[in-house]
Amino acid sequence: MAIWLDTAADDFETAFTALLSMKREVSKDVGDTVDAIIADIRANGDTALAAYSARFDDVDFSDPATPMKVGTEEIEAAIAAVDPKVIDALRLAEERIRKHHARQLPPDDSYEDEIGVTLGHRWTAVEAVGLYVPGGTASYPSSVLMNAVPAKVAGVERVVMVVPAMKGKINPAVLAAAKIAGITEIYRIGGAQAVAALAYGTETIAPVSKIVGPGNAYVAAAKRAVFGTVGIDMIAGPSEVLVIADGDNNPDWIAADLLAQAEHDTAAQSILITTDKALGEAVEKAVERQLKTLPRGEIAGASWRDYGAIISVLDLDTALSLANRVAPEHLELAVDDPEALIPKVRNAGAIFAGHYTPEAIGDYVGGSNHVLPTARSARFSSGLGVLDFMKRTSILRLGPEQLNRLAPSAIELAECEGLGAHARSVAIRLNRKE
Amino acid sequence: MAIWLDTAADDFETAFTALLSMKREVSKDVGDTVDAIIADIRANGDTALAAYSARFDDVDFSDPATPMKVGTEEIEAAIAAVDPKVIDALRLAEERIRKHHARQLPPDDSYEDEIGVTLGHRWTAVEAVGLYVPGGTASYPSSVLMNAVPAKVAGVERVVMVVPAMKGKINPAVLAAAKIAGITEIYRIGGAQAVAALAYGTETIAPVSKIVGPGNAYVAAAKRAVFGTVGIDMIAGPSEVLVIADGDNNPDWIAADLLAQAEHDTAAQSILITTDKALGEAVEKAVERQLKTLPRGEIAGASWRDYGAIISVLDLDTALSLANRVAPEHLELAVDDPEALIPKVRNAGAIFAGHYTPEAIGDYVGGSNHVLPTARSARFSSGLGVLDFMKRTSILRLGPEQLNRLAPSAIELAECEGLGAHARSVAIRLNRKE
Numbered sequence: 001m002a003i004w005l006d007t008a009a010d011d012f013e014t015a016f017t018a019l020l021s022m023k024r025e026v027s028k029d030v031g032d033t034v035d036a037i038i039a040d041i042r043a044n045g046d047t048a049l050a051a052y053s054a055r056f057d058d059v060d061f062s063d064p065a066t067p068m069k070v071g072t073e074e075i076e077a078a079i080a081a082v083d084p085k086v087i088d089a090l091r092l093a094e095e096r097i098r099k100h101h102a103r104q105l106p107p108d109d110s111y112e113d114e115i116g117v118t119l120g121h122r123w124t125a126v127e128a129v130g131l132y133v134p135g136g137t138a139s140y141p142s143s144v145l146m147n148a149v150p151a152k153v154a155g156v157e158r159v160v161m162v163v164p165a166m167k168g169k170i171n172p173a174v175l176a177a178a179k180i181a182g183i184t185e186i187y188r189i190g191g192a193q194a195v196a197a198l199a200y201g202t203e204t205i206a207p208v209s210k211i212v213g214p215g216n217a218y219v220a221a222a223k224r225a226v227f228g229t230v231g232i233d234m235i236a237g238p239s240e241v242l243v244i245a246d247g248d249n250n251p252d253w254i255a256a257d258l259l260a261q262a263e264h265d266t267a268a269q270s271i272l273i274t275t276d277k278a279l280g281e282a283v284e285k286a287v288e289r290q291l292k293t294l295p296r297g298e299i300a301g302a303s304w305r306d307y308g309a310i311i312s313v314l315d316l317d318t319a320l321s322l323a324n325r326v327a328p329e330h331l332e333l334a335v336d337d338p339e340a341l342i343p344k345v346r347n348a349g350a351i352f353a354g355h356y357t358p359e360a361i362g363d364y365v366g367g368s369n370h371v372l373p374t375a376r377s378a379r380f381s382s383g384l385g386v387l388d389f390m391k392r393t394s395i396l397r398l399g400p401e402q403l404n405r406l407a408p409s410a411i412e413l414a415e416c417e418g419l420g421a422h423a424r425s426v427a428i429r430l431n432r433k434e
Numbered sequence: 435m436a437i438w439l440d441t442a443a444d445d446f447e448t449a450f451t452a453l454l455s456m457k458r459e460v461s462k463d464v465g466d467t468v469d470a471i472i473a474d475i476r477a478n479g480d481t482a483l484a485a486y487s488a489r490f491d492d493v494d495f496s497d498p499a500t501p502m503k504v505g506t507e508e509i510e511a512a513i514a515a516v517d518p519k520v521i522d523a524l525r526l527a528e529e530r531i532r533k534h535h536a537r538q539l540p541p542d543d544s545y546e547d548e549i550g551v552t553l554g555h556r557w558t559a560v561e562a563v564g565l566y567v568p569g570g571t572a573s574y575p576s577s578v579l580m581n582a583v584p585a586k587v588a589g590v591e592r593v594v595m596v597v598p599a600m601k602g603k604i605n606p607a608v609l610a611a612a613k614i615a616g617i618t619e620i621y622r623i624g625g626a627q628a629v630a631a632l633a634y635g636t637e638t639i640a641p642v643s644k645i646v647g648p649g650n651a652y653v654a655a656a657k658r659a660v661f662g663t664v665g666i667d668m669i670a671g672p673s674e675v676l677v678i679a680d681g682d683n684n685p686d687w688i689a690a691d692l693l694a695q696a697e698h699d700t701a702a703q704s705i706l707i708t709t710d711k712a713l714g715e716a717v718e719k720a721v722e723r724q725l726k727t728l729p730r731g732e733i734a735g736a737s738w739r740d741y742g743a744i745i746s747v748l749d750l751d752t753a754l755s756l757a758n759r760v761a762p763e764h765l766e767l768a769v770d771d772p773e774a775l776i777p778k779v780r781n782a783g784a785i786f787a788g789h790y791t792p793e794a795i796g797d798y799v800g801g802s803n804h805v806l807p808t809a810r811s812a813r814f815s816s817g818l819g820v821l822d823f824m825k826r827t828s829i830l831r832l833g834p835e836q837l838n839r840l841a842p843s844a845i846e847l848a849e850c851e852g853l854g855a856h857a858r859s860v861a862i863r864l865n866r867k868e
Binding site for chain 1: 530783
């Protein structure tokens with residue numbers, strides 16, 4: 001049973017606000033542990049890294065079968081061990097992601113304004129990026145592609161992957177995805193210790209400038225702690241989908257989409273907003289039916305029971321206005337004319353338009369990125385893209401005439417701010433160098 | 435006396451690495467205090483806000499002369515109280531910043547790929563942004579423009595300014611700059627309590643989605659703590675300049691530029707890299723001379739003594755390679771042909787090109803933004819711009835043919851990742867709805 005809300009009900013606003021402020025994630029307080037691990041890695045480098053890996057991952061780097069750095073042979077062996085159909089699918093995904101992201105490469109700018117000042121900017125790639133890949137069941141080859149390909153497209157020279165390897169083992173599909181994405185530097189490490197090693201470097205691992213990729217509470221806390229020393233991407237929270245559906249929909253399809261989100265995590269959230277209450281009821285029945293035959297039915301069922309919601313509205317405009325308040329990671333527009341609704345979407349990580357675009361296509365082979373802002377952060381942030389691996393240097397150039405023209409105002413403001421040396425650095429140039 | 439380094443010296447690499455890793459900022463551990471303040475604001479709203487403001491800023495919001503929200507009359511009175519020359523200079527600055535930043539508005543994209551999938555993205559503005567303005571001597575009207583104008587250009591509907599007001603007083607030039615930038619919602623609050631109020635809202639203040647602007651250790655810690663609930667800009671550190679100069683320079687000009695940076699803060703850093711050791715020596719003498727007549731000579735002198743550096747190199751290529759390792763906030767290219775060097779700059783917040791572009795011009799009226807990445811973060815981040823106030827929503831649309839084409843790969847990958855509901859949400863649509 002999901003939560004039912006109806007905009008026609010008197011208590012709707014209260015109920016909807018409660019839905020918005022629902023806390024789905026319990027953030028473990030691991031700050032002290034993480035700080036200690038980071039300090040240890042900074043002080044003791046590889047030695048500390050090996051000790052933590054032995055303790056948390058039960059892996060011995062002195063064993064030639066499981067060295068810290070994953071060798072070429074191990075990567076080749078992984079490719080050979082993965083079903084060729086999966087390899088083909090990964091290749092197709094990589095190609096589609098690469099082609100799509102190539103369009104995000106930003107243009108440089110340079111122009112002269114009306115008084116002859118040259119202004120502009122140049123974009124350059126971050127030189128070295130670390131990609132954290134979780135171990136265990138959340139070790140997704142698709143996420144390797146989604147994080148690595150935009151970095152490669154941006155022109156990042158060094159993309160370093162870290163992945164914790166319980167008893168030394170790494171999911172071969174993850175290694176295959178890394179190889180397909182062009183990653184050659186891979187370390188068998190994880191947790192806060194891997195984040196610290198990437199940020200500060202060790203004898204074996206040269207430091208990077210930015211760290212991306214999802215992880216558990218320790219990884220998230222470590223990323224927050226090293227932020228500033230290196231750049232980080234967003235802190236990922238549990239996934240969510242919001243489906244807007246009119247009456248003309250197959251309830252089984254919508255149910256399948258809600259469950260595709262719910263199966264990620266018991267803290268995932270699936271919301272349906274519909275103009276047709278009968279469809280909502282049919283979807284709810286279909287969800288219960290499909291749950292019975294779902295391999296991850298227990299997880300999906302818990303998510304749906306605790307956080308699933310069906311909201312009945314009078315019209316699509318109301319649906320969109322509620323969706324904008326939710327600011328969902330994934331927004332499905334299950335209507336015949338989604339293009340009419342798209343301009344009204346203000347806050348969403350990604351839109352999946354029409355009846356034939358289940359969100360799962362975007363997870364794998366659509367070409368767009370599946371790393372998207374969760375927990376309402378689409379109000380202020382974007383999905384991962386090429387810009388996350390580049391930075392802009394602004395450029396300003398004045399000649400003597402332009403300096404003469406702008407100097408009085410600059411000096412006025414510098415003096416108003418009490419910054420005499422600022423004023424002098426401008427004034428001193430009014431006596432020409434020549 | 436600044437530090438002298440010479441690339442020809444045997445110990446250069448050691449000395450340069452030490453310069454790079456010099457810690458200029460002592461980060462006060464204020465986390466617990468800040469957490470308590472945030473919790474109090476969330477629980478008690480305006481009441482807590484008034485109490486902290488009484489305690490830290492000695493201001494009484496119940497006094498009709500100093501209400502929490504700054505009234506229109508107070509803003510008008512501020513404009514009247516500021517020197518008209520300053521007002522004119524602020525207007526010129528605002529116009530130049532606005533025109534320049536308008537070029538940063540990003541284009542939307544929509545295209546059909548070779549198999550008929552529609553992909554694209556739309557950019558939308560963040561709906562509400564909070565701008566933190568420090569009180570006291572660091573209360574700079576120019577920074578109000580640099581933070582607010584890009585937000586306005588992006589299309590942010592609600593820009594809220596907060597500024598701590600010791601005994602109720604706000605720098606009139608700051609209010610004038612706010613008015614010129616089009617800010618109408620201003621609160622007389624500061625510190626961690628103001629950040630918490632912006633992030634979570636109170637009875638008087640509606641919450642925002644993103645908070646920008648510099649502040650002290652408490653403000654920085656509060657921004658770090660609310661990150662995720664709202665977006666934040668970078669955590670600003672002490673300012674720095676790196677000047678690359680060939681022999682053909684007036685030492686007094688270079689000295690003035692080094693001191694303009696040094697006067698900001700005893701933790702600021704000014705570095706000169708020159709191909710002409712004699713110029714370096716002349717600049718050092720000029721710095722000592724100019725320090726004597728500088729209003730903020732004590733601050734600038736301490737910064738220069740503790741962190742100033744002059745590096746002698748054999749050629750400009752070496753200078754650039756060192757500059758890229760420093761990744762300075764401000765990079766001045768004091769050479770005759772700066773355009774030849776610009777393509778070689780990899781890591782810098784902003785470039786000031788040629789002999790007539792002192793960095794201070796960029797602080798005020800150049801048009802480019804003066805909020806730039808400090809503490810080597812130009813390796814992975816950019817100066818403030820319009821993109822910081824916008825977010826990208828990706829769009830994907832498949833029809834039945836495209837779904838049929840991509841479904842097998844998506845299903846293959848979903849099954850490889852153990853996500854059966856993902857696979858089903860794709861497979862179920864292969865039986866057409868009609």
